Amino acid sequence: xxxxxAVVYQSHGDPKDVLFTQKYQIDDxxxxxxQVLVKTLASPINPSDINQIQGVYxxxxxxxxxxDSSKKLAPTGNEGLFQVLKxxxxxxxxxxxxxxxxxxxxxxxxxxxxxxxxxxxxxxxNPKQSEEKGKTGLSLNQGAxxxxxxxxxxxxxxxxxxxxxxxxxxxxxxxxxxxxYASQFGKLLGINSISVIRDRPNLxxxxxxxxxxxxxxxxxxxxxxxxxxxxxxxxxxxxxKIKLALNCVGGKSSTGIARKLDPNGLMLTYGGMSMxxxxxxxxxxxxxxxTSTGFWVTELLKNNPELKIKTxxxxxxxxxxxxxxxxxxNEVKFDESQDLASLYIKGxxxxxxxxxxxxx
Amino acid sequence: MVKAQAVTYKEHSKDLSxxxxxxxxxxxxxxxxxxxxxIQLLATPINPSDIAQINGGYTQAKTFDFVDAHIGxxxxxxxxxxxxxxxxxxxxxxxxxxxxxxxxxxxxxxxSDDLIVVNGLELDQAATISxxxxxxxxxxxxIQDWKDGDWIIQNAGNSQVSQFVTQLAKLKGVRVLNxxxxxxxxxxxxxxxxxxxxxxxxxxxxxxKDGRVRLALNSVSNETVWNLVNSLxxxxxxxxxxxxxxxxxxxxxxxxLLKNIKTKAFWLTKNTKANPEGxxxxxxxxxxxxxxxxxxxxxxxxxxxxxxxxxSVLEAxxxxxxxxxxxxxx
Numbered sequence: 001x002x003x004x005x006a007v008v009y010q011s012h013g014d015p016k017d018v019l020f021t022q023k024y025q026i027d028d029x030x031x032x033x034x035q036v037l038v039k040t041l042a043s044p045i046n047p048s049d050i051n052q053i054q055g056v057y058x059x060x061x062x063x064x065x066x067x068d069s070s071k072k073l074a075p076t077g078n079e080g081l082f083q084v085l086k087x088x089x090x091x092x093x094x095x096x097x098x099x100x101x102x103x104x105x106x107x108x109x110x111x112x113x114x115x116x117x118x119x120x121x122x123x124x125x126n127p128k129q130s131e132e133k134g135k136t137g138l139s140l141n142q143g144a145x146x147x148x149x150x151x152x153x154x155x156x157x158x159x160x161x162x163x164x165x166x167x168x169x170x171x172x173x174x175x176x177x178x179x180x181y182a183s184q185f186g187k188l189l190g191i192n193s194i195s196v197i198r199d200r201p202n203l204x205x206x207x208x209x210x211x212x213x214x215x216x217x218x219x220x221x222x223x224x225x226x227x228x229x230x231x232x233x234x235x236x237x238x239x240x241k242i243k244l245a246l247n248c249v250g251g252k253s254s255t256g257i258a259r260k261l262d263p264n265g266l267m268l269t270y271g272g273m274s275m276x277x278x279x280x281x282x283x284x285x286x287x288x289x290x291t292s293t294g295f296w297v298t299e300l301l302k303n304n305p306e307l308k309i310k311t312x313x314x315x316x317x318x319x320x321x322x323x324x325x326x327x328x329x330n331e332v333k334f335d336e337s338q339d340l341a342s343l344y345i346k347g348x349x350x351x352x353x354x355x356x357x358x359x360x
Numbered sequence: 361m362v363k364a365q366a367v368t369y370k371e372h373s374k375d376l377s378x379x380x381x382x383x384x385x386x387x388x389x390x391x392x393x394x395x396x397x398x399i400q401l402l403a404t405p406i407n408p409s410d411i412a413q414i415n416g417g418y419t420q421a422k423t424f425d426f427v428d429a430h431i432g433x434x435x436x437x438x439x440x441x442x443x444x445x446x447x448x449x450x451x452x453x454x455x456x457x458x459x460x461x462x463x464x465x466x467x468x469x470x471x472s473d474d475l476i477v478v479n480g481l482e483l484d485q486a487a488t489i490s491x492x493x494x495x496x497x498x499x500x501x502x503i504q505d506w507k508d509g510d511w512i513i514q515n516a517g518n519s520q521v522s523q524f525v526t527q528l529a530k531l532k533g534v535r536v537l538n539x540x541x542x543x544x545x546x547x548x549x550x551x552x553x554x555x556x557x558x559x560x561x562x563x564x565x566x567x568x569k570d571g572r573v574r575l576a577l578n579s580v581s582n583e584t585v586w587n588l589v590n591s592l593x594x595x596x597x598x599x600x601x602x603x604x605x606x607x608x609x610x611x612x613x614x615x616x617l618l619k620n621i622k623t624k625a626f627w628l629t630k631n632t633k634a635n636p637e638g639x640x641x642x643x644x645x646x647x648x649x650x651x652x653x654x655x656x657x658x659x660x661x662x663x664x665x666x667x668x669x670x671x672s673v674l675e676a677x678x679x680x681x682x683x684x685x686x687x688x689x690x
Contacts, residue, residue: 277610278611280609292623293621
């Protein structure tokens with residue numbers, strides 16, 4: 001018997017009021033033939049995890065009695081990295097020691113263990129397996145945060161628009177996690193980029209960092225909104241076209257990047273629940289045949305598991321070849337003496353200073 | 361020799377009465393080449409895009425050598441008065457195939473490829489078939505797999521295009537909610553006041569029940585756009601078309617993201633230039649619907665031509681705020 005700890009809630013609300021740790025038993029001696037038992041290596045705190053607990057996110061986990069037969073509880077967390085502890089007699093695609101991530105959302109990653117079936121997980125190479133191929137192994141942070149931000153950036157750049165040599169995409173939120181992945185993928189895929197960032201005290205330092213990562217050009221929101229700056233961008237792009245705009249900010253910033261698109265351009269809106277409304281000049285729509293649509297990686301991949309595997313394999317390859325830098329997290333270590341829920345509640349508070357990763 | 365008139369302009373301006381001129385020219389019908397056809401104007405409407413074109417900044421207007429100026433108008437019905445092309449007979453009803461024809465002229469010498477024959481229509485129908493019903497027809501066909509009980513919502517619910525959308529949708533079993541300015545709610549089918557629609561409490565379920573709201577049509581770009589987007593079902597589309605109304609649209613980014621809402625544009629002129637045969641197909645389909653009695657023309661005001669085309673066009677433009685105007689020469 002294994003005693004597992006899970007962060008759960010019985011009703012929606014402010015995480016610090018509703019989250020608690022539920023301990024429950026997993027019978028690891030009697031796995032069914034298709035079952036896989038995993039232990040958690042690390043799981044991050046994403047804004048959508050918090051919105052789910054608050055009850056304001058459209059996709060929510062079911063309340064289940066698997067943690068405690070007397071009441072219905074909902075699991076927490078959607079992203080995470082696990083290691084296979086035990087497998088049922090019929091499981092062929094996983095072996096003990098493999099690294100895996102959840103195949104779908106809402107399975108609960110803020111817990112020490114998970115008992116699922118072979119169908120619930122996707123395999124990633126563990127560091128030993130990568131080294132055997134002569135590659136660099138994934139870090140815990142890379143594995144635990146591979147499901148949402150890197151595929152969002154990669155698919156927005158590859159799934160909609162065909163770029164030719166010299167073409168561009170433009171994005172706001174250029175210093176966000178997705179923004180940084182997009183700049184890097186742009187460079188790897190041969191697509192030029194213009195990243196818009198907020199003005200800040202250490203502006204030049206941030207610009208240098210982003211350009212080092214792979215951003216072709218970095219501009220400020222003031223420049224994004226300025227008509228005069230348009231001629232600078234014209235010079236940059238030369239014969240290339242700006243074909244895609246990635247919006248995670250909304251408001252005037254979205255208008256600014258939309259205006260820079262060449263005819264028949266597309267703007268994808270992605271990201272958080274705190275986004276400002278999108279404002280689009282009608283002339284753009286009508287005379288430049290501009291299209292705007294939403295991008296939600298979970299929805300896209302839910303109906304397309306092959307695309308998910310293909311995308312993850314590509315990202316793993318970039319990591320193993322050290323061609324891609326992960327967006328760092330603040331790592332917080334959990335040990336059995338601590339209350340797991342308290343650790344995540346503190347992590348949620350600290351999230352305003354950057355992404356938090358709980359390491360087991 | 362045929363004596364002809366055209367309403368012309370040489371520069372772009374909002375002061376229409378000072379820049380629009382009546383230009384007279386002559387056409388020698390005895391000198392038509394083998395492919396040439398002489399047509400005579402019967403009726404020509406005023407569309408908002410005509411005005412926008414003269415104001416400047418809409419589409420480039422071409423210059424006609426025989427009057428050395430631009431000629432206004434993009435829609436009109438003509439009859440053939442002389443033809444050397446065996447496929448086109450005198451008295452055939454025709455409309456120009458492409459935008460930018462300069463329809464505010466009493467006569468034109470054209471080739472067969474410039475025309476769509478619209479025989480069998482009533483003159484009232486033929487005069488306005490090219491733009492409003494064609495726009496409505498193509499807008500609806502932006503979605504191919506309509507199901508019985510699906511919904512369209514649209515602002516400017518009593519505009520000409522909107523009324524054609526309502527009729528054409530019904531033929532597909534699709535229902536339409538028409539948002540109408542508070543002062544204008546008259547007898548529009550499924551009409552709802554703008555003030556009710558833009559209210560925060562508005563819930564589309566009250567009207568559409570379990571039906572899917574798949575298409576929202578925006579031709580005025582005002583504050584109704586916010587709830588047009590909110591009212592769409594998952595995977596719905598907001599299409600913006602037309603050249604009147606506000607200069608921007610605004611909607612909730614979270615709704616777009618979570619319901620996978622697409623916003624895009626529709627512009628008949630662009631479609632026609634890119635695919636003239638598509639426009640011909642649209643007009644032929646509409647002629648069939650008119651002839652089968654499935655489609656009715658939407659009423660408009662007629663301005664009678666009294667010898668000076670410029671005067672008639674200016675009178676019609678001035679009346680335009682009261683609804684659609686068509687100058688009739690017959």
